Amino acid sequence: xxxxxxxxxxxxxxxxxxxxxxxxxxxxxxxxxxxxxxxxxxxxxxxxxxxxxxxxxxxxxxxxxxxxxxxxxxxxxxxxxxxxxxxxxxxxxxxxxxxxxxxxxxxxxxxxxxxxxxxxxxxxxxxxxxxxxxxxxxxxxxxxxxxxxxxxxxxxxxxxxxxxxxxxxxxxxxxxxxxxxxxxxxxxxxxxxx
Numbered sequence: 001x002x003x004x005x006x007x008x009x010x011x012x013x014x015x016x017x018x019x020x021x022x023x024x025x026x027x028x029x030x031x032x033x034x035x036x037x038x039x040x041x042x043x044x045x046x047x048x049x050x051x052x053x054x055x056x057x058x059x060x061x062x063x064x065x066x067x068x069x070x071x072x073x074x075x076x077x078x079x080x081x082x083x084x085x086x087x088x089x090x091x092x093x094x095x096x097x098x099x100x101x102x103x104x105x106x107x108x109x110x111x112x113x114x115x116x117x118x119x120x121x122x123x124x125x126x127x128x129x130x131x132x133x134x135x136x137x138x139x140x141x142x143x144x145x146x147x148x149x150x151x152x153x154x155x156x157x158x159x160x161x162x163x164x165x166x167x168x169x170x171x172x173x174x175x176x177x178x179x180x181x182x183x184x185x186x187x188x189x190x191x192x193x194x
Contacts, residue, residue, distance in 0.1 A: 031116065033138040042111055118142055118151060125149060125178040127166060127191055133158045137193075146183025157194040164194035 004010065031042045113119045117129035118140055125144055137154040166173050167190045173179070181187045 029112065029143065030141040031112075031138060032140075033116075033135065038111070042108060112140075116140055116153075118149075120144060121177060123177050124180045127151065127153075127163065127176045127178065127189070129153055129163075129191070129193060130161050131155065131193075133160050145180055147181035148186045149178065149181070149189055150186065151189040151191065153191045153193065155193045159193050162193060164192045166191050 004014075029042075031039055033039055115130055116138065117127055117131075119126040119128060125142065131138070131153075133155075135155055136158075137152065139153070140149075140151040142149045142151060163176055166176060166178070168178055169188050170190075178187070178189060
């Protein structure tokens with residue numbers, strides 16, 4: 001691996017290619033809530049965690065993760081937390097807290113389905129938000145069965161639960177389950193809480 005990334009240019013090319021790959025991969029579910037930390041957790045970190053568990057044992061020398069992400073992730077962790085003790089682990093890169101395990105995947109499910117209320121079902125996407133009353137709303141981009149749903153949730157009455165109306169491509173629907181759209185299409189959804 002050292003030979004493969006032995007120059008700044010080689011590392012920069014590999015990092016740019018990796019960034020492009022993950023940007024495309026993570027684009028399937030995006031949240032904009034007005035809370036920068038929540039958005040970052042949902043849009044980047046939570047989606048990255050379950051995907052990397054597939055790993056790369058051959059290159060990672062026994063560590064079940066992508067080695068380049070291990071390096072970049074370690075760098076980001078050190079810069080953000082200042083916790084240099086991760087470098088002292090008996091097995092470098094070994095998770096030291098529950099956030100670096102499957103907990104992240106369950107946190108993503110809890111936020112996306114129970115709080116933001118975008119729940120995949122056999123009949124379509126169910127919308128059932130349960131948010132803090134102080135939120136004015138949020139947007140979610142969700143890829144589902146080959147279609148892209150751009151969901152805008154408005155909370156003009158500052159309620160925690162209850163939907164007043166849902167419109168799909170400008171047409172009101174009954175109930176809270178969005179009908180499945182054809183693969184390759186983009187659907188605009190407006191949800192008003194109240």
